[in-house]
Amino acid sequence: xxxxxxxxxxxxxxxxxxxxxxxxxxxxxxxxxxxxxxxxxxxxxxxxxxxxxxxxxxxxxxxxxxxxxxxxxxxxxxxxxxxxxxxxxxxxxxxxxxxxxxxxxxxxxxxxxxxxxxxxxxxxxxxxxxxxxxxxxxxxxxxxxxxxxxxxxxxxxxxxxxxxxxxxxxxxxxxxxxxxxxxxxxxxxxxxxxxxxxxxxxxxxxxxxxxxxxxxxxxxxxxxxxxxxxxxxxxxxxxxxxxxxxxxxxxxxxxxxxxxxxxxxxxxxxxxxxxxxxxxxxxxxxxxxxxxxxxxxxxxxxxxxxx
Numbered sequence: 321x322x323x324x325x326x327x328x329x330x331x332x333x334x335x336x337x338x339x340x341x342x343x344x345x346x347x348x349x350x351x352x353x354x355x356x357x358x359x360x361x362x363x364x365x366x367x368x369x370x371x372x373x374x375x376x377x378x379x380x381x382x383x384x385x386x387x388x389x390x391x392x393x394x395x396x397x398x399x400x401x402x403x404x405x406x407x408x409x410x411x412x413x414x415x416x417x418x419x420x421x422x423x424x425x426x427x428x429x430x431x432x433x434x435x436x437x438x439x440x441x442x443x444x445x446x447x448x449x450x451x452x453x454x455x456x457x458x459x460x461x462x463x464x465x466x467x468x469x470x471x472x473x474x475x476x477x478x479x480x481x482x483x484x485x486x487x488x489x490x491x492x493x494x495x496x497x498x499x500x501x502x503x504x505x506x507x508x509x510x511x512x513x514x515x516x517x518x519x520x521x522x523x524x525x526x527x528x529x530x531x532x533x534x535x536x537x538x539x540x541x542x543x544x545x546x547x548x549x550x551x552x553x554x555x556x557x558x559x560x561x562x563x564x565x566x567x568x569x570x571x572x573x574x575x576x577x578x579x580x581x582x583x584x585x586x587x588x589x590x591x592x593x594x595x596x597x598x599x600x601x602x603x604x605x606x607x608x609x610x611x612x613x614x615x616x617x618x619x620x621x622x623x624x625x626x627x
Contacts, residue, residue: 442485467486578594
């Protein structure tokens, strides 16, 4: 009897939606394959009273799931790709990236019709240094507070903490059928998404031939090229998910255009640049854009201390 394919996932409602979504995709390409979900608690799930930037760097939502792969307790890890560090883990590989969901950042408010309607000194919550830095760059008068917890918890805190607004990922709200909460999708011209935002990353062991063959059928080349360009940019900058870095990719036929952004944590200084080229050279384009940004002053911004 064929052993079930075990999908390692976090236990939040959004993570379980993502894992079940991947299970559905797998059943379409391998209908006779049994699939089990293996729920794993990560450091980011365990420690909820501190900002993510204080939890010891990247991988707070991924390391324990990767360990389950290494220890053969799971066969496939289902990650929110924006949480997955770019530093390779020995024995593991990013085997597939399914079609991307929306990559935007959503402004959620029950008081104000849009971001530009926020009054001076309004209180806005976000758990992301990237979002906070971009908010401050556009509106230095805002009072920003940290917020943790799953999507539903953050929406509840909107009222409980008397917040003017919170900023959440568009994809998460839509995947949980909570799109009615979205007041506005922020303009990506000034609020660039996180690297890999809206995309899922499916990781497995490099020596697991069965998982690699099945996952290869789920890989979406346009999405894969886009996120590989973004991740190469992030790796070239030496940053991670706890650094104010944004990226946006556009595919037009065989041409890939990548925009990258680095900010100081307080949002005062901002370095931005673009690059375009053949999409088959996605990773090289990301590396070249990182070099351009570093040459324009991003290195100094990346070395600044973060709260």
